[in-house]
Amino acid sequence: MRGVSVPVHAYAQSASSILSSPSSEEGVRLIHEMKKETRAFNRVVLRLRAQAEADAEQSAAIRRKRSIGSQAQRQNHGPPLSWSAGAAQGQGSKHRSASRQSSRAPSPTSSVWSQAQGSQAHLPLGTTSGGFRSPLFRLRRAPLLRVFVPSPEGDWLSDAGVLECETELRKAGILPLLRVGDVIWDTALGDEGNVGRLVWDGRYLIDLDYTFSQIGDIPSSLPALAFPPSYFHRVIRVAGDRNPIAHFDIRFWGEEIIANLQLLQDRVRTETPQGAYHTVVRWVHRSSFTIFPPPGGTPMIILPNKERRAVDPGWRGTVVVEAEGTNEGLADLHARCRGVFQRRAGDVAPPPGERERMVWRVLRERSRPGEIWIRAVSFKERLTP
Known part of the structure; x- marks a missing residue:
């Protein structure tokens, strides 16, 4: 053929x-x-x-x-x-x-x-x-x-x-x-x-977007909720064992995220510059929100070509949100949830400066059908100014 x-x-x-x-x-x-x-x-x-x-x-x-x-x-x-x-x-x-x-x-x-x-x-x-x-x-x-x-x-x-x-x-x-x-x-x-x-x-x-990766990530203009969670898996590659970058606007669920917010200790496995692995105990701010199937009040996603699309069924269920367990991490999470009383926040295209607050990593090792884990990506992880 x-x-x-x-x-x-x-x-x-x-x-x-x-x-x-x-x-x-x-x-x-x-x-x-x-x-x-x-x-x-x-x-x-x-x-x-x-x-x-x-x-x-x-x-x-x-x-x-x-x-x-x-x-x-x-x-x-x-x-x-x-x-x-x-x-x-x-x-x-x-x-x-x-x-x-x-x-x-x-x-x-x-x-x-x-x-x-x-x-x-x-x-x-x-x-x-x-x-x-x-x-x-x-x-x-x-x-x-x-x-x-x-x-x-x-x-x-x-x-x-x-x-x-x-x-x-x-x-x-x-x-x-x-x-x-x-x-x-x-x-x-x-x-x-x-x-x-x-x-x-x-x-x-x-x-592709090279802000947080040397080999490129999904462009920031493509909202992750409009596609299945594994839509770009193995099509857009990630560097090593790093988790893929995704862009979310979580303001629509801000009230639920703030209500479920907790400060917890978590154990993570980190790699040293010498190649060894250690288990480190760290503090994290963790919360969750639920995406219901339509007509559950979920927002419409606006794509770059002005097409309006509902949240993909693959995201329905619980989304666990993580941020750094510091005052800066808490302030960043609150900033990502601001405008929680604007019930149609998902219908409004974010200003250019707001896109930096919509960058997350999907934690593949913890995610499963019906429960997706995401972690906030801070400004310190940028590779380009």
Whole structure:
């Protein structure tokens, strides 16, 4: 299949050959061939996305019908026998084990009996009952599209190079199919870190944000709540074992965060400059808020192209918020929650200076479905002034 069978390293090798002799007949033929490969690849990926979403929608409709049928059966015959009082007494150890597990926050991927009351049963996010699998696209993940634009300036694309990348998307015929958050990779620049990766904001290709990372993070203009929590996982890479940067506006839940705020001791594992690891006890300010499904009063998210989008279902549940256990950390958290009486805070685009108060790290090692942990990123972590 055109574009799919070409190994990734072949693009960078071809770009190096083209830049060494740009005016040769072989170079012209090679650049034309590589561009045709990437255009074909993009059409395949977007076709797979459409197929995966259609399969997921069909599976959701089937689950809704089954859920309605099971609810009608429960109304006529009551709960299953295993949930009755007699069965619970006969299985004391299993009942106690289940009660211990129920102390955790409910997962959005739980069973029909725990989540289907008045709603539909859920399958794990990112999969479908039909078993859609593809190495080129995964449901609820950003697609990694390709362009081939050799850059004489090195690993950094010039403005003209970015415009040429947009032209390649237009020539491939996929520009109307792009969505906010789609990632485009200039394969001619190689596969080191996030080199050559750009993000579509609904109107233009924009560069990554290098304020807190040397290899780049999600641009600050893309609010994290508008996308699934793992939307950019392994598409936009992170340095080492660091947690990814995300941008949140938490003012809408400010009252709940302030009401649940606590000062706690926490144990963290830190690495020394010599490479050794130590467990350190530190103080943290910790709170939480809950994101309810619509119509629960959650705000609408405004994207760079003025599109209004609801909070993604992957964020529904509890969000645990952490900040430094110092007076400065407490003041910063209060500043992030200010304007709590403005009930439609999520509908208002933040001023440019306010974006610094919306930078967080998603703590992957502590997060799970239904409970996402985030930590406030302070000004001291900036790499650029």
